[in-house]
Amino acid sequence: MNSRKLRWFVIVLLVYCCAEVALLSVPSAQAVDTTSWFRLLTVDTNLAISLNGSKLSTKAERIGDTILVPLSILHQAWGAIYAVSPAGSALTIGSRHAVWKGMSATYHLDLLDFPWGVAPVLSGGQLYIPLRELMEPMGAFVGKQASTGDMIVAYSTKWQKEPWLRQGQLTQLETVDLTHTNVKRVATTRKVVAFTFDDNWDAVAAVRIAELFDTYNGHCTFFVIGTNVRMHPDAIRTMVRLGDDIGNHTLSHPAATNITDATLIKQIQACEQVLNGMGLTTRPYFRFPYFAEDSHFMRIVTDQGYLTIGAMWTIEDTGPERSAALSVATVRRFISPGVIFVGHANSMATFDAMKVILPELARQGYSFVSISELLRGH
Numbered sequence: 001m002n003s004r005k006l007r008w009f010v011i012v013l014l015v016y017c018c019a020e021v022a023l024l025s026v027p028s029a030q031a032v033d034t035t036s037w038f039r040l041l042t043v044d045t046n047l048a049i050s051l052n053g054s055k056l057s058t059k060a061e062r063i064g065d066t067i068l069v070p071l072s073i074l075h076q077a078w079g080a081i082y083a084v085s086p087a088g089s090a091l092t093i094g095s096r097h098a099v100w101k102g103m104s105a106t107y108h109l110d111l112l113d114f115p116w117g118v119a120p121v122l123s124g125g126q127l128y129i130p131l132r133e134l135m136e137p138m139g140a141f142v143g144k145q146a147s148t149g150d151m152i153v154a155y156s157t158k159w160q161k162e163p164w165l166r167q168g169q170l171t172q173l174e175t176v177d178l179t180h181t182n183v184k185r186v187a188t189t190r191k192v193v194a195f196t197f198d199d200n201w202d203a204v205a206a207v208r209i210a211e212l213f214d215t216y217n218g219h220c221t222f223f224v225i226g227t228n229v230r231m232h233p234d235a236i237r238t239m240v241r242l243g244d245d246i247g248n249h250t251l252s253h254p255a256a257t258n259i260t261d262a263t264l265i266k267q268i269q270a271c272e273q274v275l276n277g278m279g280l281t282t283r284p285y286f287r288f289p290y291f292a293e294d295s296h297f298m299r300i301v302t303d304q305g306y307l308t309i310g311a312m313w314t315i316e317d318t319g320p321e322r323s324a325a326l327s328v329a330t331v332r333r334f335i336s337p338g339v340i341f342v343g344h345a346n347s348m349a350t351f352d353a354m355k356v357i358l359p360e361l362a363r364q365g366y367s368f369v370s371i372s373e374l375l376r377g378h
């Protein structure tokens with residue numbers, strides 16, 4: 001650690017020691033629901049601020065190109081705790097900390113320096129701080145909604161371990177309302193396609209599919225059922241080792257429409273716990289069994305820290321009509337850049353279809369991406 005870093009380290013320590021006694025409650029703060037950390041904050045071109053679609057009474061401020069928002073909004077949105085001490089100001093959300101020196105533009109985030117172009121300002125008794133400059137290094141996704149010009153900031157403390165979110169590289173999500181949209185495709189001209197496979201009933205087929213994608217230097221995504229994971233944990237480990245994404249498909253595959261909200265939450269959490277038991281996670285992707293979903297259920301999923309992933313097309317590999325030939329024909333018909341297909345890791349028919357279609361798509365110049373890769377624009 002060089003002397004500069006050491007100096008900062010000491011300052012950070014001091015701030016946290018002092019924070020014990022100097023913790024200030026933020027004015028006009030509402031009770032924060034700590035079970036629900038995902039929030040979408042938007043600032044429109046008139047500087048009106050909305051939280052998960054509801055307009056707030058406070059407005060943002062603009063200095064040059066920098067948008068500043070009151071600290072109390074960050075408390076409302078993400079439970080941010082603000083502390084002041086002689087050493088400076090500290091903001092904490094979950095396990096992430098930012099520290100800055102009073103009203104100067106000098107600041108410091110988790111032992112890294114990110115210079116602010118604009119210092120915080122006091123206005124109407126409220127402290128305003130630069131929104132993008134603070135929240136992006138905190139791990140939030142910050143983007144501009146292409147159609148409206150609104151600035152959007154999406155953040156869940158449950159995402160903090162997701163490096164691609166921390167890098168703020170979710171360019172493809174700029175046109176997506178994360179709280180209501182079920183992601184089915186992303187707008188892109190790049191020849192990428194995301195194959196997803198649900199259920200993992202047939203562990204052998206699932207592993208063969210994962211290995212096949214690997215031979216094309218590609219990835220796919222498996223939405224797994226917790227009880228099936230318990231029976232075949234090694235299949236899941238193979239998928240992870242090969243770089244595929246694992247998403248949550250509940251513990252035992254009930255339709256959300258047939259169970260209570262509380263049971264849906266338990267189903268999601270129990271699936272996550274099975275993976276946690278293996279040192280893995282299903283975050284941040286979820287797919288509804290039977291695609292039985294609506295905006296109410298999606299909000300529950302969002303509150304659990306997940307994005308709902310849909311599919312543009314099913315490859316028709318379930319039901320009495322299924323055959324590898326039918327699946328191949330479906331993919332041929334509907335392939336286009338950025339599309340998400342859903343299949344099922346339930347029988348060798350799906351693997352057989354992939355064996356035919358992947359080389360064909362590769363010849364056309366397609367590459368095969370996981371949901372993470374699709375969303376971060378790789």
Ligand SMILES: [Zn+2]
Pocket residue numbers: 198199249253288289290
């Ligand atoms: Zn399913």
